[in-house]
Amino acid sequence: xxxxxxxxxxxxxxxxxxxxxxxxxxxxxxxxxxxxxxxxxxxxxxxxxxxxxxxxxxxxxxxxxxxxxxxxxxxxxxxxxxxxxxxxxxxxxxxxxxxxxxxxxxxxxxxxxxxxxxxxxxxxxxxxxxxxxxxxxxxxxxxxxxxxxxxxxxxxxxxxxxxxxxxxxxxxxxxxxxxxxxxxxxxxxxxxxxxxxxxxxxxxxxxxxxxxxxxxxxxxxxxxxxxxxxxxxxxxxxxxxxxxxxxxxxxxxxxxxxxxxxxxxxxxxxxxxxxxxxxxxxxxxxxxxxxxxxxxxxxxxxxxxxxxxxxxxxxxxxxxxxxxxxxxxxxxxxxxxxxxxxxxxx
Amino acid sequence: xxxxxxxxxxxxxxxxxxxxxxxxxxxxxxxxxxxxxxxxxxxxxxxxxxxxxxxxxxxxxxxxxxxxxxxxxxxxxxxxxxxxxxxxxxxxxxxxxxxxxxxxxxxxxxxxxxxxxxxxxxxxxxxxxxxxxxxxxxxxxxxxxxxxxxxxxxxxxxxxxxxxxxxxxxxxxxxxxxxxxxxxxxxxxxxxxxxxxxxxxxxxxxxxxxxxxxxxxxxxxxxxxxxxxxxxxxxxxxxxxxxxxxxxxxxxxxxxxxxxxxxxxxxxxxxxxxxxxxxxxxxxxxxxxxxxxxxxxxxxxxxxxxxxxxxxxxxxxxxxxxxxxxxxxxxxxxxxxxxxxxxxxxxxxxxxxxxxxxxxxxxxxxxxxxxxxxxxxxxxxxxxxxxxxxxxxxxxxxxxxxxxxxxxxxxxxxxxxxxxxxxxxxxxxxxxxxxxxxxxxxxxxxxxxxxxxxxxxxxxxxxxxxxxxxxxxxxxxxxxxxxxxxxxxxxxxxxxxxxxxxxxxxxxxxxxxxxxxxxxxxxxxxxxxxxxxxxxxxxxxxxxxxxxxxxxxxxxxxxxxxxxxxxxxxxxxxxxxxxxxxxxxxxxxxxxxxxxxxxxxxxxxxxxxxxxxxxxxxxxxxxxxxxxxxxxxxxxxxxxxxxxxxxxx
Numbered sequence: 001x002x003x004x005x006x007x008x009x010x011x012x013x014x015x016x017x018x019x020x021x022x023x024x025x026x027x028x029x030x031x032x033x034x035x036x037x038x039x040x041x042x043x044x045x046x047x048x049x050x051x052x053x054x055x056x057x058x059x060x061x062x063x064x065x066x067x068x069x070x071x072x073x074x075x076x077x078x079x080x081x082x083x084x085x086x087x088x089x090x091x092x093x094x095x096x097x098x099x100x101x102x103x104x105x106x107x108x109x110x111x112x113x114x115x116x117x118x119x120x121x122x123x124x125x126x127x128x129x130x131x132x133x134x135x136x137x138x139x140x141x142x143x144x145x146x147x148x149x150x151x152x153x154x155x156x157x158x159x160x161x162x163x164x165x166x167x168x169x170x171x172x173x174x175x176x177x178x179x180x181x182x183x184x185x186x187x188x189x190x191x192x193x194x195x196x197x198x199x200x201x202x203x204x205x206x207x208x209x210x211x212x213x214x215x216x217x218x219x220x221x222x223x224x225x226x227x228x229x230x231x232x233x234x235x236x237x238x239x240x241x242x243x244x245x246x247x248x249x250x251x252x253x254x255x256x257x258x259x260x261x262x263x264x265x266x267x268x269x270x271x272x273x274x275x276x277x278x279x280x281x282x283x284x285x286x287x288x289x290x291x292x293x294x295x296x297x298x299x300x301x302x303x304x305x306x307x308x309x310x311x312x313x314x315x316x317x318x319x320x321x322x323x324x325x326x327x328x329x330x331x332x333x334x335x336x337x338x339x340x341x342x343x344x345x346x
Numbered sequence: 347x348x349x350x351x352x353x354x355x356x357x358x359x360x361x362x363x364x365x366x367x368x369x370x371x372x373x374x375x376x377x378x379x380x381x382x383x384x385x386x387x388x389x390x391x392x393x394x395x396x397x398x399x400x401x402x403x404x405x406x407x408x409x410x411x412x413x414x415x416x417x418x419x420x421x422x423x424x425x426x427x428x429x430x431x432x433x434x435x436x437x438x439x440x441x442x443x444x445x446x447x448x449x450x451x452x453x454x455x456x457x458x459x460x461x462x463x464x465x466x467x468x469x470x471x472x473x474x475x476x477x478x479x480x481x482x483x484x485x486x487x488x489x490x491x492x493x494x495x496x497x498x499x500x501x502x503x504x505x506x507x508x509x510x511x512x513x514x515x516x517x518x519x520x521x522x523x524x525x526x527x528x529x530x531x532x533x534x535x536x537x538x539x540x541x542x543x544x545x546x547x548x549x550x551x552x553x554x555x556x557x558x559x560x561x562x563x564x565x566x567x568x569x570x571x572x573x574x575x576x577x578x579x580x581x582x583x584x585x586x587x588x589x590x591x592x593x594x595x596x597x598x599x600x601x602x603x604x605x606x607x608x609x610x611x612x613x614x615x616x617x618x619x620x621x622x623x624x625x626x627x628x629x630x631x632x633x634x635x636x637x638x639x640x641x642x643x644x645x646x647x648x649x650x651x652x653x654x655x656x657x658x659x660x661x662x663x664x665x666x667x668x669x670x671x672x673x674x675x676x677x678x679x680x681x682x683x684x685x686x687x688x689x690x691x692x693x694x695x696x697x698x699x700x701x702x703x704x705x706x707x708x709x710x711x712x713x714x715x716x717x718x719x720x721x722x723x724x725x726x727x728x729x730x731x732x733x734x735x736x737x738x739x740x741x742x743x744x745x746x747x748x749x750x751x752x753x754x755x756x757x758x759x760x761x762x763x764x765x766x767x768x769x770x771x772x773x774x775x776x777x778x779x780x781x782x783x784x785x786x787x788x789x790x791x792x793x794x795x796x797x798x799x800x801x802x803x804x805x806x807x808x809x810x811x812x813x814x815x816x817x818x819x820x821x822x823x824x825x826x827x828x829x830x831x832x833x834x835x836x837x838x839x840x841x842x843x844x845x846x847x848x849x850x851x852x853x854x855x856x857x858x859x860x861x862x863x864x865x866x867x868x869x870x871x872x873x874x875x876x877x878x879x880x881x882x883x884x885x886x887x888x889x890x891x892x893x894x895x896x897x898x899x900x901x902x903x904x905x906x907x908x909x910x911x912x913x914x915x916x917x918x919x920x921x922x923x924x925x926x927x928x929x930x931x932x933x934x935x936x937x938x939x940x941x942x943x944x945x946x947x948x949x950x951x952x953x954x955x956x957x958x959x960x961x962x963x964x965x966x967x968x969x970x971x972x973x974x975x976x977x978x979x980x981x982x983x984x985x986x987x988x989x990x991x992x993x994x995x
Contacts, residue, residue, distance in 0.1 A: 034875070037882055041875035043537060047891050049451055051906075051913045053882055055536035058558050059626060084629060088650040089443055098648065154680050166688040170681050175430045175672065175690070182646055182654060294676045296651050304650070309875060 009330065016326045023318045028070050031311055036062040042086050042308050073315065082319070083312025087304045092316035095301055100320075101191025102172060103290070103297030107282040108192065109213055110220040115275045118225045122232020122271075126240060127259055137229060145226035153219045153292035160215055168214040170293040177208040216293040220286060228274055235270050239263035268339045276332035283328075284321045428973045429689040431993050432669035436986065437676040437691040441650055446632040447601035448530035451539040453894075456598040457985025458653055458673070462513075463601030463638035466491035466504045466523065466578075467592060469980055471990070477712050478723050478968075481980020481987075483898040484801065486592055490518060490602050490639060491578075494592075499936045500582040502591065503574065510662045512604040513644075514637035520573040525605035525616055527571045527580075532614050532621045533630060539599040542896055546591050547571070549583030553625060560625065564618040585934050587941065589801070593897035598984065607637045641666040641989040650675060655988070667976070667992035686720060686969065692993065693970045693977075693986065699845055701786055701967065708969060715972045715995065724788060726966040729895035729981045731797045731903070734850065735958040736762035736771070737884050739919030744885035746837035752825065754833040754864055757887060761836075767829065768956040770820035771888070772810035774857040775850075779812075781962055784849040789962040794949040795893075795903035797963045799981055801938075802900050802945040808953040818861050833864020836887045840869070841877040847890040850961060854888075881917055889917070898982050900945050901933045907958060908948065920957050 031039070040056045043049070057063050061072065076083060082092035090098070125137040160168040172193055173181060180186055180202070181193070189199050193209035239245065240263045248258045285299015298317065305313030336343045440454030447459050470485040491504035510518040527543065534540040534553045541551045547570040548562055555561040572579045582591065594600065609615050612631040614624040636644040639662065642655035652674040657666050674691070676682045679700050685691035687707070696704065709716035712723050740747055740759040748756025762768055781789045793809035796802055822830045838854060840847035848871065855867040872880070881889045891914065896902050906912040909929045910921035925948065932944040970977060976990040 035879050037879035038875035041878045044878060046452060047893060047913065049537040050878060050882070051541075052536045052552070053878075054556070055552075055554070055558060055626075059536050059628070088441075089633065090649050095649075098651075157680060157684060162684045162687060166690065169688070169690060170676075170685070171674070175433055175435055178672070179433070179670065292678050292681060294674070294678065294681050301650065307873075 012326065012330045016323055019322045019326060020319055023322050024315055025070070027311070027315055027318060028066060031309070032066050034309060039309050039311070042310055073312070082316040085305065085310060085313040085316070087308055087310045087313055088301060092312050095313065096298065096316060096320055099296060099298045099301045102295055103283060103285055103299060105192040105194065105213065106216055106220065106286065106295060106297065107279060110217045111279045111282055113217065114221050114224045114228060114278065117221065118228025119232050119271060121225070122229040123236055123259065123264060125229065125233045126236035129237060141226035141229050144222045147223065149219060149223050149288045150292065152222060153289055156215045156219060157292060168211055170212070170215070170295070172209065172212055172295060173205070174208050177205050180205065216289045216295050219289050220282065224278060228271065228278065231274050232267065232271050235267040236263060239267040265339060269336060272332055272335045272339060276328045280324050280328035283324055428993055434668050434671045434974070434988060434991060434993065435691045436671070436673045437682040437685050437694040438673060439675065439677060439695050441675050442647065442653060444630065444633050445636050445644065445647065446630040447598050447603065448533045448540060449535055449538055449630045449633070450598060451537070453984040458655070459598040459601055460984060461642045461655060461671070461988050462636045462640045462644055463598070463603065464489045464640045465596050465600040465602065467494065467596050469596055469982060471978065477978045478726055480978035481983060483593070483799070483980065483982050484589055486596060490523070496588060499585045501579060502588070503577045503579045505577050507662065508576070510639050511660055512607065512637050512639055513658060514604060514607045516604040516606050518602070518639060520576060520578045522605045523578045523602050524571045524573050525608070526602045528567050529603070529608065529614050530599060531567045531570070532624050533627065535626050539896070542594050542599060546582050546586040546594065547580065560622055564621050568618070585936050587899065587936060590897060590899040590901065593899060597897065601638065603632065604637050608632060611635060642671060666989050668988060671988050686971070689719065689971055692974050696967060696969050698786060704969065712977070719972055720969060721972045722967055722969045724965070724967045726968060726979050727799050727981050728964050728966055729797065729799050729898050730892055730964065731792050731795060731960050732846065732890065732892040732962045733958045733960040734888050734890050735914055735918050736768050737887055737889065737918050738763050739884060740887055741884045746839065746880070746885055747887060748835040752828055752832055752834065755835050757834045757836050761834070761887065764824050765956060766820040766824040769810070770817045770824060771854065771858065772956050772959045773813045773817035773820065774854065774861065775959065775961065776812045776853050776857060777961060780850055780853050784846040785962060785964055788967070789964040792960040792963045794952050795907040795960065796900045796945060796949065797903070800898055800900050800903065802942050804946060804949055807949045810956070810959060814857065814861060821861060830862060833862060833866070835866040837868045837870055838888055839877060839880060839886055840871055840890055841874045842871045846962070850890055884917060884919060895982060901929070904929050904948055908952060914958065918957065922955070925951060
């Protein structure tokens with residue numbers, strides 16, 4: 001790695017610090033719009049717990065001035081304590097570690113399929129512009145994009161779990177598999193079931209986990225592939241209209257080489273940007289899919305925290321999301337340079 | 347270059363191959379997964395059941411349990427169609443908040459706790475009764491105490507069972523019992539359940555004053571529970587209805603923990619010097635770990651996801667029939683429904699609005715099998731009540747009272763001080779339609795906070811009925827006719843997602859507006875935090891709220907509803923010294939006849955005052971796969987008691 005590139009990466013990573021400050025101050029400021037009693041509602045799950053709301057406000061310092069609340073939180077963060085996630089009754093860092101593997105597993109399967117399928121279909125549609133395949137893929141894209149995720153997920157569940165007698169079930173593992181995984185015989189390396197199953201040499205758990213992944217992955221792919229395909233198509237069309245493509249064809253290069261090597265590569269830049277956003281978006285949670293398929297990941301956790309004004313959880317998640325976006329953007333920028341060597345990262 | 351037409355042959359072929367591959371892959375996956383190792387099916391199990399018979403008199407001087415033992419052979423022959431025959435899977439919506447018995451005050455947590463920990467005594471289970479009536483609320487059977495004796499109305503002693511071993515290996519001693527109750531009082535978190543122990547034992551509802559400063563001494567706590575040989579003695583701060591005290595300590599907050607183990611986990615060391623450090627903690631040391639004596643042990647808890655209990659094979663009674671219980675949190679109803687239909691879940695929570703979706707799918711009654719494999723029982727009585735409450739002293743800065751004056755565009759803050767107005771609203775509510783619409787007819791109409799199922803319930807208690815003529819009369823009399831003449835405008839709030847409260851608000855709006863065109867009511871929904879804040883800050887002219895029994899005694903209902911220091915009465919700004927005195931006297935009386943007389947009097951005042959109007963006492967439903975056996979119901983249980991359950995036909 002050249003010295004320039006190394007310093008570029010370090011500079012980009014350092015950017016995360018002001019981003020985190022900005023995010024945390026913004027969240028703290030927004031939260032102050034809520035009355036202390038409203039924030040105390042997080043600790044009051046039923047009427048009978050509401051008898052001593054003043055005590056709860058006092059105990060958690062909800063009526064303290066914003067700067068005191070902020071610096072109290074910050075001093076704890078600097079000591080490695082991100083706070084307590086009330087909505088899942090565990091430390092924020094533990095919550096993140098607990099729920100991230102599920103989301104990561106979903107992303108691991110859904111993202112590559114979405115990206116590869118999107119690129120393939122987009123390229124096909126562009127090359128066969130205004131032909132049947134173009135119309136078909138565009139129609140599919142519109143259907144996929146406009147289909148409400150919630151409805152699609154429920155339908156898939158009804159068909160492949162309800163109608164086909166439990167073919168592709170919700171949740172992350174079946175009862176037998178989860179009992180085995182909980183037992184001392186199974187070592188948790190990553191929290192990602194399919195990987196851990198292979199590392200433990202338990203093929204049946206791998207298959208079981210895969211069965212549970214089919215529907216959430218399919219849901220994500222159907223919904224997300226549309227956008228990627230549309231971008232790839234328009235980007236490819238633009239590239240195909242460029243002079244160098246005509247020149248390449250005039251020189252006698254075969255169509256496949258021109259499409260893949262010349263036009264395709266140039267069309268990849270916007271797709272790479274979008275793919276980066278897609279991966280970081282998936283990693284930071286796909287709430288509806290996670291909820292319908294009972295695939296509890298970080299998205300499910302965050303929405304639960306946000307809706308109940310669980311500030312430490314919201315802040316913890318935001319820190320995670322900010323770091324994730326900075327890193328993903330960095331990877332995308334590095335990819336730019338790979339895709340198009342004319343781009344210099346300085 | 348040849349011109350392409352339509353989808354190329356290669357693409358078409360590829361598409362067909364792709365479809366075939368997906369289909370084949372799906373089939374392979376499904377078939378392969380069927381070969382996964384499955385748990386061993388228990389064919390025959392011999393169970394020794396101990397049946398205890400406890401005298402049922404309310405005031406007991408000496409209680410000598412007569413223990414009879416019978417050997418009952420239960421042949422569990424689960425056919426191949428029983429999924430996970432030794433594991434009970436429940437798909438629920440409630441999320442465990444804490445596993446610490448002194449901290450937990452929600453039903454989901456209490457369900458886990460009362461299957462792992464045990465109290466001294468437990469609500470009697472009468473196997474001769476149908477499953478839905480088998481759990482009794484006013485009679486008890488021994489658990490970690492073998493017998494109990496009331497020395498006098500303020501002193502009760504429990505003989506502690508011997509040879510009981512905690513899950514973590516310690517042997518139960520009377521010191522563990524003393525420590526468990528003292529530890530709970532030492533902890534006493536804000537908004538927690540320990541006030542239930544503090545009231546009878548220390549005569550206070552909190553260990554802290556209004557400013558949050560410690561208001562009791564360690565001596566008070568120490569002397570309340572004492573060890574006397576194999577016995578543990580409870581000294582009550584004042585006379586307290588004996589059954590009510592036993593009802594309190596028979597629940598999750600009366601669970602016995604191992605002293606040695608708790609101290610090892612960083613909990614209160616049992617000394618006077620440091621007790622204040624352990625008062626009102628942010629998180630309790632026993633938050634996510636358990637060491638009880640119960641029929642199940644905690645295997646794992648993933649907050650928000652599930653908890654798993656495994657059978658305690660060293661249980662002091664015969665071990666449970668189930669090997670394992672998995673309680674999963676599944677937020678989405680459709681997912682829970684398919685889990686039940688496929689047999690992946692044995693029991694699921696079915697919210698009222700989704701009951702029609704299972705019509706025709708589930709068979710009624712728990713005694714037989716069902717072609718669909720799913721059965722249910724309905725009309726399970728609850729010990730809860732919903733009501734609407736009038737705020738007598740509405741905050742002047744409330745955004746829900748329009749102009750804040752009686753000018754037709756709002757209401758004055760003391761609008762509901764006039765009893766005629768409260769009665770007018772009570773008569774304008776269509777109770778029957780509400781129960782039919784909001785509860786699908788599965789609720790009863792209570793007349794007072796003493797709901798059906800509680801002691802001293804009066805089936806003859808006076809009730810407001812839906813009568814628009816009487817409503818009109820009271821509206822015409824209210825505020826010397828000014829309300830009728832000028833009209834009013836107010837906002838009714840309900841918390842988003844609460845269908846019953848929304849229905850109630852809309853019924854009030856429709857009926858009240860139909861009486862006089864000058865009456866205007868706007869129904870608005872807000873999130874729970876805003877609803878709660880508005881209610882506590884007395885901003886709501888009328889609020890809807892419910893109450894679930896902590897223990898099945900009328901005091902637990904009349905106190906929040908009617909006493910000036912009660913939760914709801916405070917939010918309403920209601921105070922009546924005569925009522926306060928009656929409630930306090932009834933709470934301390936050990937004479938059932940006197941209590942009955944006082945509660946009848948309170949019912950009468952409650953009706954006349956019309957300070958709040960009870961609108962429903964819902965009854966519940968229970969859904970299960972027909973291979974589940976042994977489930978029983980008790981309205982005071984926080985959930986399912988797993989010990990009596992097994993799977994098979």
